[in-house]
Amino acid sequence: MTDHLVGLGAVSVLAVMEQVYFSLQVVYARRKYSVTPPSTTGPPEFERLHRAQVNCTEYFPIFITLLWTSGLFFHQGVSALCGLLYLYSRYRYFNGYSQSSRQRLAPLYFGATVLWALIGFSSLGVLGSFSRLYAGVDLVDLASSC
């Protein structure tokens, strides 16, 4: 029944695994640098790694929401592909940031571009649904008949 959504499901599960991986890195760093909870401050190496995890965590629900709106209202394959690119950018962001603040920037810009693409696709998809429902116009048909 939900087999047709498996692309979105697969990318969602991968995204979760990535977040779990980031969390585990913070757990290991807490041990390595002796930063006992509830403290979140310590040597710069720890603070960068911790902020990297927090920043990825902040964007995680935004990403999941866009993945599914874009996948449900626009196109599943395109969204899943963007999803994989985004997860890859976050992996490079996390590793870059843990090395130096500067090295987080390139993957950040790349990831932001992918998010903007997903925002664009979601908006197009939602506009398409609205026009089909309320104006009786199918924008996809219209575009392909031009």
Place this chain on the structure above:
Amino acid sequence: MTDHLVGLGAVSVLAVMEQVYFSLQVVYARRKYSVTPPSTTGPPEFERLHRAQVNCTEYFPIFITLLWTSGLFFHQGVSALCGLLYLYSRYRYFNGYSQSSRQRLAPLYFGATVLWALIGFSSLGVLGSFSRLYAGVDLVDLASSC
């Protein structure tokens, strides 16, 4: 196929755009007040703006979950409308908080009221589904035949 959920999709995309707007404000404030990552401390103006973004981010997944449970199990239009009110309250919370801690309070209470309404609608919707499935009773029919 998902056209009938377009109200929830539209509000979700708007919610994402709002979060992206809040994030960009933090990026600009980091430049303006020279707060270099991974630091999150600085002049009070920066700290308020940063906390405003963090607080909105904390509630974002809660809001999306309620929007969809309320929309799927109770009523899409009502949920989407509550969603718009909530997004408006968060916009005022963010701007208020960035001016002074006090000014975050009024929009916070308003937003909390909307969240409680969505919790109520979701619960009603879920109870209605349970009663239809397991007791064979349609609470909506029952209510309208009173």
Place this chain on the structure above:
Amino acid sequence: MTDHLVGLGAVSVLAVMEQVYFSLQVVYARRKYSVTPPSTTGPPEFERLHRAQVNCTEYFPIFITLLWTSGLFFHQGVSALCGLLYLYSRYRYFNGYSQSSRQRLAPLYFGATVLWALIGFSSLGVLGSFSRLYAGVDLVDLASSC
């Protein structure tokens, strides 16, 4: 129309209520220990309670994503049950952490085990959908005919 997903809806609403409960505890603790926003530092009692809420908030979208992927692609009842166990572990984590950092550990490990189970179920479900869609093989049939 969505009645068959009511188990996932119910656990999602419960999860939201739990997060709201955690947030309210932080609000009360802010008053009790006079920690005025935007500050998040204060006596250790406050900092532990605050970090407990932040940590639960970090995992909330991960949990919701797993609950639904596992419920949609694997089995709703099993996922909802894991969801209840997870919410219980988070309740104990929050209370333990607010007492002492040490007391957060046992419920943390228990909650992590439940999350791993949900990751496993989601992955199985996604693999099953892929195999049905692209290889024409139904892994569930295959397993039960062994």
